[in-house]
Amino acid sequence: MPLQLSPKMQAFTQEVFPAIIGTNRKDGSVEIVPVWFEQKDGSFWINGGTNRGWFKHLERDPRITLLLIDPKEMFRWAQVEGRMVNWAEDAGGDHINELSHRYLKKDYQGPRTGRIKIQIEPLRVTGAIDGRR
Amino acid sequence: MAGAKTASAGLSPVDGSVQLNPVWFEFEDGFFWLNSNTGRLWPKNLQRDRELTMLLVDPKTPDRYAQIKGRLVSLIPDPTAEFIGRLAHRYTGKPFRELEPGEHRVTFKIQPVSVTGQMI
Numbered sequence: 001m002p003l004q005l006s007p008k009m010q011a012f013t014q015e016v017f018p019a020i021i022g023t024n025r026k027d028g029s030v031e032i033v034p035v036w037f038e039q040k041d042g043s044f045w046i047n048g049g050t051n052r053g054w055f056k057h058l059e060r061d062p063r064i065t066l067l068l069i070d071p072k073e074m075f076r077w078a079q080v081e082g083r084m085v086n087w088a089e090d091a092g093g094d095h096i097n098e099l100s101h102r103y104l105k106k107d108y109q110g111p112r113t114g115r116i117k118i119q120i121e122p123l124r125v126t127g128a129i130d131g132r133r
Numbered sequence: 134m135a136g137a138k139t140a141s142a143g144l145s146p147v148d149g150s151v152q153l154n155p156v157w158f159e160f161e162d163g164f165f166w167l168n169s170n171t172g173r174l175w176p177k178n179l180q181r182d183r184e185l186t187m188l189l190v191d192p193k194t195p196d197r198y199a200q201i202k203g204r205l206v207s208l209i210p211d212p213t214a215e216f217i218g219r220l221a222h223r224y225t226g227k228p229f230r231e232l233e234p235g236e237h238r239v240t241f242k243i244q245p246v247s248v249t250g251q252m253i
Contacts, residue, residue, distance in 0.1 A: 018195045020188055022151035029202060030151055032188040034195050067153035071192035074224070077155050 002121040005042060012068065012078060012129045013039035016103060020067040021046065023057035031057060036099040037066065044082065044120040047096045058084045064120055078127035082120045090115040152178065157220040165203060165243040168217045170236055179205055179241060199250035203243040211238040
């Protein structure tokens with residue numbers, strides 16, 4: 001069952017900074033990269049391409065962890081463990097454009113084709129924001 | 134990298150799940166040096182797996198990042214909290230807090246094995 005985010009987490013996830021995502025490689029090591037994200041209706045949404053290493057990992061093992069850190073205040077952080085529940089073509093690049101507006105306040109400048117949006121359901125939140133470790 | 138003064142995410146998988154934690158580090162003599170309270174989960178996992186992945190992100194320009202796979206070379210007890218004190222100065226400009234009763238600090242020497250990312 002998806003986790004319902006606390007009011008503090010709801011607010012924290014509206015702040016604008018990249019999420020650091022971790023996915024499982026086949027060899028048991030972990031891939032970590034920063035990505036744009038948004039949280040809407042309790043789910044986390046990220047955007048990418050089917051050729052990304054981390055997406056290939058998710059197709060094999062849907063578990064994904066997002067680390068959210070306020071870049072100005074490193075003690076404000078949260079770890080969200082979740083799983084990919086859905087992905088779909090980002091037709092016309094509408095979703096990446098939405099993210100671009102969230103992060104850069106302007107239209108997305110890169111190619112809008114061949115992109116996908118990924119829905120992540122949170123299962124567990126730890127870290128400083130919710131006062132739990 | 135030595136100049137990068139960003140909190141990095143250290144990591145170790147537990148039971149196949151993915152654990153991400155912010156950690157303080159120093160890069161010196163070609164090694165990454167981390168420090169932790171031995172009671173926490175990530176140092177336990179690191180001691181078990183002997184390897185981790187770290188991500189360094191420039192907080193001002195998130196497009197600049199490096200992903201480093203590393204191997205645990207050695208574990209050095211930090212009983213007087215000298216090294217964590219040094220890291221605290223690097224990150225906060227202040228001394229480290231008082232150790233809690235029963236708290237043991239340990240320093241991890243990490244050898245970088247591979248580096249990927251957008252700043253190399």
